[in-house]
Amino acid sequence: MIRSASHSSYPRIGDGEWDQQLRRTARERDRGLATDADFRAVEDEVASLVVAEQSRAFVDIVTDGLVRWSGPFSHFARGWDGVALDGLSRWFETGLYDRRIAVTGPVKRCEAVVVRDAKLALDVRPKHYKAVLPGPVTLAFSARVADGADRAAVAEEVAAALAAEALELAAAGVKIVQLDEPILCRRADLADLVARCAAKVFEAAGEGATTILSTYFGDLSDPALDLAALPGTHLGLDMVHGAANWPVLVRLPEGRGVHLGLFDARTVRPETAEEAFERIVPYREILLARDVMVGPQCGLELIPRDHAFDKLLQARYLKEKLEREWRWHS
């Protein structure tokens, strides 16, 4: 099966008058002219609009754009005990900053964080909706912990908290869950821990769920990495920044689906479905035997909205081209 897919985040503001609503309301809130409730209401509207906008690009699998997330990690602190927000830190080498998580005690989930968001997104009735969760290992190894603290133990606690979230997402009707573990591209030595934590979350997502272990900002070419040991129905690979990921396709375990990050969500350089098609042609036989998703390699909020929309359009065109030329069906 071949499907087009959004990765995770989507720009929450754009150039149009209404597209500035979230930014405008945030500024009004800062000046005391709007309340938190006003801001949350606009966030909900924007999130629904973002689901609709991705659907308008005829992308098969969409997200809610992570529109309500304060940052890739900090957003989840609101629902967990044992963590606090620390100083500002850069999200890998991107220009996006987030408050770093500081671990202050055993990490435990005290309330749902993205379940309501998922329900509202499903109300928009997209073709397929994907919920995105932060990777426990990437989070634990980026967090501020006490000297000598066991980061692996923190990752296991975070995985338990996210498993509880995944269980509620499944109950809410979510059938596709993605766990982001970009750290795996830089720390192959953490593969066992990543596998253990991801398995815990994916198991909670329910039998029959599509589970994506997403990696990006690098590659999984380390020969010591046992791809078969990584859980999930799909492995997410960055084919833009991780050129060494192309040979990895040959090593993929039999039957494992793949989310191919073919479009660069970090640049506004125009890309076409034809260019992406040419890149995957040599891997035709390997890909045809699998369930494949095509789209950008990471969240789209690193580029302006019109460019983000165009990347999704190209993903859709690529999928349609593959259907036509390879007689591949979605």
Next chain:
Amino acid sequence: MALLTTTIGSFPKPPALHEARRRFAEGGIEAGALFEVENEATVRALRFQEDLGLDLLVDGEMDRADPITTFAERLSGVEIAGWVRVYGDRYVRKPRIVGPVGRAGASTVERFRFARGAASRDVKAVVPGPYSLLDGSYDEHYASRRAACAALAEVVRDEVRDLAAAGATDIQIDEPAAGARTDELPMLAELLAHVGEPLRGRARLWVYLGYADLEGAGAALAKLPADGVLVAAAHCDYAGIEGFARALPSDRFVGVGVIDTLRASVESEEEVRARIARLRELIPSDRLWVVPDGGFRALRPDAARAKLSAMVRAAK
């Protein structure tokens, strides 16, 4: 011993300036009228700092939407791509490099001259650095990051040379992206040395490192070639400050953030005093400057005043 104080660059814009910018964008007023409103806002920002007793003033960046975009959009070879989120609810219009970058003329000198003429004390000029200009843009023209950085460094070098010629005695290069790729720090050091070369013996070169990861790259960042280094650290409770301070060359001035400009809550004078005491144990007082973590662009004027007031009282 009282410590010297300065700020990072931006101050809250008054409502009249927001209104003037909106009217200018809609074609309701001419550039000259907007310039006048910006000048009035600059004078207010200067008086604000003078009243508080800051030692080295800034113009408040009343003509800049953000540190990168306003400078970049005045360059040839640059277009604006669109709005992108950088943190929380903060967005910038991110530039896009589409051709060889060049400077039609000085970008910040006229505003600096005005501020210097209106101020009772020295004014520090603030210019974005080449590395962060690249980091904050989409490059679609140059063959490599190094080539792009080198071209931007020429532009920044010309700007600081003009600022020095206009009488600037302190020039701050903003490099908040400095620690983003540690493997590129040698390149950044080389470029900064090139940018600062025309200032030798004429003006002090400061480098602002923003919210750099001092735990990961502090020692290398401390050695960047400049007369002074400024860095945010209150936001993360000084994580990595010891290694950064140990690595500082003995002739380097250093300004470390003692108030968190990302949080609206106001620190008490005692809190700030405790932070300064901690820094005094690591950095000799004759080289230590007291600064906020970042600019005040996103804070309400009352919060900015209260925070800065606590900072200046604690430093003195």
